[in-house]
Amino acid sequence: MRWTQALMRDVAQEERDGLGLSPVDPLDPYALAEEHGISVYALASLGEFGMGAETLSHFTVQRSSAWSAALVPLGTARVIVENESHSHVRRRSNIAHELGHHLLEHSFNNVILGEDHKRQFSAEQEKQATFMAGELLVPLSAATRMAFDGWDNARVAAAYGVSEQFAQMQMRGQRIRAERAARKFGFPPPA
């Protein structure tokens, strides 16, 4: 499957529709995981599955910023293991990113709780999963509207449960469009 941005946007929109969301509603990635029968586990809960305390502390304390989450196959099922030590907004984008891998049916060869996903998925697949997270959490149509209405990153972040950095990533292109349109038609640029 060759994923274009337009195709990926369609997939994200279908998923949002499936949750009964309008194009401007915020999305709960945990609800979307549940919709797909994907359980989300905190790293700490892996102790039950035999992960040692030292390994756990490696992920959650020593390298807490390095590792975010992973989509893990359990037979034909899929689960997501997440680093619960991250901020709420970051956890939301981590889960959305993992769901992006799932929704685009990225296959995996071997799964390990690596520090990043590079050994699991290709660089191209990583970009695609991040794109999907963006479209799931702050879809293009909403970003366009907010750009034309002059919303700043803080306001977008608060409305959609994302970080300001994530908001910037989703808003950048649409702000450029809004500024161009304002110049073309002689309106004052968005605040």
Ligand SMILES: [Zn+2]
């Ligand atoms: Zn990834």
